[in-house]
Amino acid sequence: MIGDHIRALRGGRWSHAIDCGDETVIQLGDDPAQGPARVRRSYRPEFVAGAEAVEVVTHRERTFPAEEVVAR
DSSP, X not given: OTTOEEEEEETTEEEEEEEOSSSEEEEEEOXXXXXXXXXXXXXXXXXXXXXXXXXXXXXXXXXSOHHHHHHO
């Protein structure tokens, strides 16, 4: 759902992303083969592919509306 904080577990490490609501996510790219970490937009099924677990991270309170979370 748009603005959700999601995470995927691979090899004992969690990767985090924000769901854009259009089958894409915004994530911090942490693939050493692609060089230094950078923020990028990717296809959600690609983000969760091969993950041992995928979760929506629940925060006590939502600070910004969902659309603003994606925009930020």
